[in-house]
Amino acid sequence: MGINAELVNMAASLRQSGKLTGASIIELGAQDVCVVDEVIGRILSRFALPRVTTPISGAADLYKLLGFSTYRAIDASGQQGSLLFDLNEDLQRRYNYSETFDLVTNLGTAEHCFDQRTVFSNIHNLCKVGGLMIHALPAQGNVNHAFYNYHPRFFADLATANGYEVIDLSFTVDYKPALTGYTRGDFQKWDSHDILFYACFKKVDDKEFRVPFDGMFAANNQLEGYMASSADPLKTEFSPYLKGGNWENTKGRSIDEPEHKNTLGGILKRLLGGQK
Incomplete structure (x- = not known):
């Protein structure tokens, strides 16, 4: 650098x-x-x-x-x-x-x-x-x-x-x-x-x-050789966050949304479900 x-x-x-x-x-x-x-x-x-x-x-x-x-x-x-x-x-x-x-x-x-x-x-x-x-x-x-x-x-x-x-x-x-x-x-x-x-x-x-x-x-953690810690990063300045979505998206419900209609998953769902 x-x-x-x-x-x-x-x-x-x-x-x-x-x-x-x-x-x-x-x-x-x-x-x-x-x-x-x-x-x-x-x-x-x-x-x-x-x-x-x-x-x-x-x-x-x-x-x-x-x-x-x-x-x-x-x-x-x-x-x-x-x-x-x-x-x-x-x-x-x-x-x-x-x-x-x-x-x-x-x-x-x-x-x-x-x-x-x-x-x-x-x-x-x-x-x-x-x-x-x-x-x-x-x-x-x-x-x-x-x-x-x-x-x-x-x-x-x-x-x-x-x-x-x-x-x-x-x-x-x-x-x-x-x-x-x-x-x-x-x-x-x-x-x-x-x-x-x-x-x-x-x-x-x-x-x-x-x-x-x-x-x-x-x-x-149950593995040996690592430092034990009771600190929870989720309660600190080092907690994770998502930029543009949320964990609900991992459930797949959004596949019916218009922008997903022409994806492979959307096409398969329509074919298997008889949808047009």
Whole structure:
């Protein structure tokens, strides 16, 4: 996806607040810097961070201004000096790679990886205890962009399963550089647009990565190995909703409506029932 203005603003804000500490960062994907130097300079100035005095030629230059002296990236292309690792593989087992970082960014990369369990486990393992993980991933729209879009509850259940402290949940609309704090109502208002969802988590312990269980069914889960939960997402900001219909439609009664007369189901019903 690339590094955009809202990511720079989020990182600068976290650095100024003291929530983002340390000097090492690793990115999933060798990210291009999309935002122009002038805007970066204004953002950094607003948060009393170093000024832009020379052109920013790449991600490492930008992150240095944000206080990171150690920069790594993982990318299947090997571009920009990135580590040539397959994120569908466990990095520790496949490559014997166990370095950890104060910040791990996943800026539009995980959706291009088929093995979601492994990629999110890799992110967990790359992050130091006390470090942050920032995800910026497509949630709505972006048709044919990649394999996956991510619902807000995906992030809520991911954090619950792994005991992450939730620092921020927000989203942008149509790639405009304005973050809106997540509520179900605000998300629903914009969900016909291209939405990028931002989630910032703090890793608070050194436990192994745990696969989330869908919170809607967690209370009734009898399988071993998943975190037990009595929380009911149906009573939270992460409850589901339908855009254009309702569950009554699954009963099939609408097949007699005029717009369904010439569908295969409508034709068969008329033939079998002797209707014209």
